[in-house]
Amino acid sequence: MLRVLALTWIALALTLASLSARGQSDPPGSVPEYQLKAAFLERFRAFVHWPASHDPAQAKPAVLGIVGRNPFGPRLPLASKQPGGDARALRLVECTTPEDTLHCDIIFFCNAGSELTSASLRVLANHPILTVGETAEFARAGGMISMVPADRRIRLEINPTRVARTGLRIDPQLLQLATIVQGKDS
Amino acid sequence: MMPLHQRSIRRKLNLVALLTCLTAVVLSGAALLVHEVLTFRGKLVSELSTQARILGRLTRAALSFEDRVEAERTLSELNQQKHIECAILYHQGTVFAEFHRSGSNHGVDPDHSHDPNEPMADAEQYTASTVTVVRRIELDGTPIGTVVIRADLSDLRAYAVRHSVILAGVFGVSTLVALLMATRFHRSILRPIQELTRTARTIAQDQDFTQRAQVVSDDETGELTQAFNRMLDRIDDQATALRQSEARYRILFRSSPLPTWLFDAESFRFLEVNQAALETYRFTEEEFLSLSVPDVCTQSASLLQNAIPAPAPTDDAFQPIRGCLRRHRRKDGTLIDVEVCADPIQYRDRRAWLVVAQDVTTRKQAEADLAAANEKLIETSRQAGMAEVATGVLHNVGNVLNSVNVSATLIRDRLGASKLNSLRRTTDLLKPHLESLGEFVTRDPQGRLVAPFLIQLTDHLLEEQNRLIGEANSLTVNIEHIKEIVSMQQSFARVSGVREPLEPAALFEDALRMNIDSFEKRGILIERRFAPTSRVLADRHKVLQILLNLIGNARHALENGAQIPRKLTLLVGVASPTHAFLAVADNGMGIAPEALMRIFQLGFTTKRDGHGFGLHSGANAAREMGGSLGVSSDGPGLGASFRLELPFAPPDATPTAPPSSP
Known part of the structure; x- marks a missing residue:
């Protein structure tokens, strides 16, 4: 019992330290990275068009699956304060198996292990589920959109081939903002 | 500009x-x-x-x-x-x-x-x-x-x-076009007006009303020109009529018998004068027209200061003057009284006064003479009034004095025929037998007649005394009536006594009682026809005076009449719902129709010794009591009837004094 308490305290301390370190890494006056990413995840829904049979707008709230470590907690941070954001419009679920991802509308791969990511991407290969990662290789490695931190902003990379294969359609304005990449398989 | x-x-x-x-x-x-x-x-x-x-x-x-x-x-x-x-x-x-x-x-x-x-x-x-x-x-x-x-x-x-520039261009072009079109169309409008203007200017300059404007269009201006010409026709006619009228009025002014002149309201210079004024003031026309109003007005408060405001009178101040008496001066300096009537008029573009100054010098003298004559007449009338009062008093007193004389004569006659001498002879018969008076009156044949005689004499004397007392009472009543007449006539027959409800028949009886003996002596029959009536409200003494006068006149008419028997009829009846009448009718000498018209005038009489006052004052008294006195006669020899009407007394009437005269 004492060991459990001690481990809990240690975990809590590490978490606080991690959060404190993350907060100190963001420049003053700027939006924290994951807060910005959370806002982007919300706004993707406005610029991505699902097939009519899978349109998350038909069954609110849409489901945002987190594969890997959940950086947001139970709800998207500050989502409701962002323009165009609605925290209640996205329900967060943590996906621990590739099959869990099939019940989502958007899946955010956050520092997931390459095995789970690869398995999940394979499962989702032909499903109209938007896959978003945060590494530069994600879109090339079978994902659809990568939110890559660059020069104190988030740069988007989109793999339109991958998107088109699943029946999703990206708004041209979003494509205009993003860097178009091609997957390794194409 | x-x-x-x-x-x-x-x-x-x-x-x-x-x-x-x-x-x-x-x-x-x-x-x-x-x-x-x-x-x-x-x-x-x-x-x-x-x-x-x-x-x-x-x-x-x-x-x-x-x-x-x-x-x-x-x-x-x-x-x-x-x-x-x-x-x-x-x-x-x-x-x-x-x-x-x-x-x-x-x-x-x-x-x-x-x-x-x-x-x-x-x-x-x-x-x-x-x-x-x-x-x-x-x-x-x-x-x-x-x-x-x-x-x-x-x-x-x-x-x-750009738009403004275009607008300015349109503005300029429109102005040009408007001016061109106005010039084109205005010519047709202006020509008749210019023709009218030319004609009017010619008329104004030359005073030639025979000029006429030419009609050059059939529109409103043509109608205006025709109306203008018709107006000129009328003006021409009216000017002719005005000239004729002015000539007539000038003749009237010149020939008016009333002295009339005209003077300027500002300078007071004479402007016109007629012949009558020249004759009144004795100036020539040139002399008069060279004068001004102060030259003929003598009073300091002259017509100028009194009646004419100066120097700039308003219309309101020019009020006509009527009947203002002034004294004016003639050329020779003599003064005349004039009655001035003045009217403000407009004379040749200036304000003027038309004055009629009538010479009233003769009239004023006549008025003064008339006033003096009137004053004299009033004095004469006053004296005549006094004489009338005296005549009335004497007349009425004379009527009553007849009754007084009758009563006094009766008393004298009765006293002269008194049985006192018989009583004296009886006492003389008794004087020698005073010692044996009882034996004398019982045994002596003459003495036995004394007692019955004395008894009879006593009754006779008592009867005589009663008659004398009656006559004395009548005498007292008549003297009291004289006193009332004098008192009443002192107020010149205008002062009335107390009005009281009176029985008409009783009034007749009272009046008749004062004259009854004279009727009996003259064999005049008296008939009474007294219908039942209500009482009348009248002054007792005035009514008695009237009735005495009427009865006396009737007796005189009967004495001078030819009818046999001589008959006097006294009537009482209802004349109207408000009046009763008391009538005295006789079958005497009658009254001629022309005399009927004047019979109530003061001084009219048919008697040789009459004064013409009785009926006059009787009629006046009847009117004062609210009644009337009338007469009717079928003519001479056919008798006459006088009828006195008096108002009925109200049911609750009490004796009242009439209102005092002012």
């Missing part, structure tokens, strides 16, 4: 046409310009609004994913729109991206009045040279930013200037 009313009709018409045309052009041009400017500006705003919406749509993704570079690249596309000075994207209250045309030094002041985290509301803002459109950018119905576009209005100004 010449005032409008002094300009010619041609200029006025041109001015009216010009102003009308120009007003229409300016108003319509201004309205069109305003409309075009507003339309242009509306289109510009609409265009800017559309561009703002397009920009918002194109920059939604950039705003959503905070891609400033892409946003500014999108805004830079506005460079093709030359009129757009700048465009700015706001995101979360701060400038997210902006575009400024090179050379434009205008910035956009953000609206600080709202929450910076909230996008600005849609709006349009205007300045003198710019218009700014603000539009929200929404993503799925949620505002995510604001786009502001500002454009300059140089195109609008250029458009307005």
Whole structure:
């Protein structure tokens, strides 16, 4: 019992330290990275068009699956304060198996292990589920959109081939903002 | 600049046409310009609004994913729109991206009045040279930013200037055309008016009313010309009539028997004078017309100061003067009294007074003589009145004195025929037998007759005493009546006594009682026809005086009449619902019709020793009591009837004194 308490305290301390370190890494006056990413995840829904049979707008709230470590907690941070954001419009679920991802509308791969990511991407290969990662290789490695931190902003990379294969359609304005990449398989 | 009313009709018409045309052009041009400017500006705003919406749509993704570079690249596309000075994207209250045309030094002041985290509301803002459109950018119905576009209005100004130039051109052309058309059409309008003006000017200069204007059109001006000519006809006729009338009035003025003159209201110089005035004042016409009013008015408070305000009288001050007596001076200095009547008139463009000054010197003298005669007449009348009073007193007293004389004669006769001598002889018979008076009256044959004689004598004396007392009473009554007559006549028959309810029949009996013996002596039958009536309200003594007079007149008429038997009828009856009558009728000498007309006049009488007062005063007294006295006769020898009517006494009447005379 004492060991459990001690481990809990240690975990809590590490978490606080991690959060404190993350907060100190963001420049003053700027939006924290994951807060910005959370806002982007919300706004993707406005610029991505699902097939009519899978349109998350038909069954609110849409489901945002987190594969890997959940950086947001139970709800998207500050989502409701962002323009165009609605925290209640996205329900967060943590996906621990590739099959869990099939019940989502958007899946955010956050520092997931390459095995789970690869398995999940394979499962989702032909499903109209938007896959978003945060590494530069994600879109090339079978994902659809990568939110890559660059020069104190988030740069988007989109793999339109991958998107088109699943029946999703990206708004041209979003494509205009993003860097178009091609997957390794194409 | 010449005032409008002094300009010619041609200029006025041109001015009216010009102003009308120009007003229409300016108003319509201004309205069109305003409309075009507003339309242009509306289109510009609409265009800017559309561009703002397009920009918002194109920059939604950039705003959503905070891609400033892409946003500014999108805004830079506005460079093709030359009129757009700048465009700015706001995101979360701060400038997210902006575009400024090179050379434009205008910035956009953000609206600080709202929450910076909230996008600005849609709006349009205007300045003198710019218009700014603000539009929200929404993503799925949620505002995510604001786009502001500002454009300059140089195109609008250029458009307005171009439009104004066109308007000025239309203005100028319209003015020219209007002037040309006005000149063309005004000629047809002005010609009849000019013809009228020429004719009127000729008439005014030459006083020639035979001139007529030429009718050159059939429109309203033609009608006006015809009416003008008809008016000239009438003026010509009236001028002729006026000249004739003036001539007539001048003759009347000159030949009027009333002295009449005319003088100036301001200078008081004489202007006209007629022959009667010249004769009255004894001037020649030249002499009189060289004078002024003060030369003939003698009084300091003359007509001038009294009646004529100076120096500038108003219309209200010129009131006619009537019957003002003044004293004027003739040429020879003698004074005459004149009665002045004056009327203000307008004489040859000046104010003047027409004065009739009638010489009343003779009339005033006659009035003074008449006043003196009147005063004398009044004195004579007063004396006559006194004589009338005296006559009345004597007449009425004389009537009563007849009765007094009768009573006194009766008393004297009765006293003369008294049985006192028989009583004395009886006492003389008894004196020798005083010693044996008892034996004498019982045994002596003469003595035995004394006692029955004394008894009979005593009864006789008592009867005689009663008769004398009666006559003495009658005498007292008559003397009292004389006293009343004198008292009443002292107030000249206007002072009445007490009015009281009286029995008409009793009044007749009282009056008859005073004359009964004279009727019996003359063998006059007296008939009484007294119908039952109510009492009358009258003055007892006045009624008795009237009745005594009527009965006395009847006795005189019966004495001088030829009818046998002589009969006096006394009647009492109802004359009307309000009056009773007491009538004295006889069958005596009667009254001639002409005498009937004058019988109640003062001084009229048919008796040789009459005064003509009794019936006159009786009629007056009857009127004073509210009644009347009348007469009727069928003519001489046929008798006469006098009828006195008196008002009935009210049921609750009590003796009342009449109101005192003033």
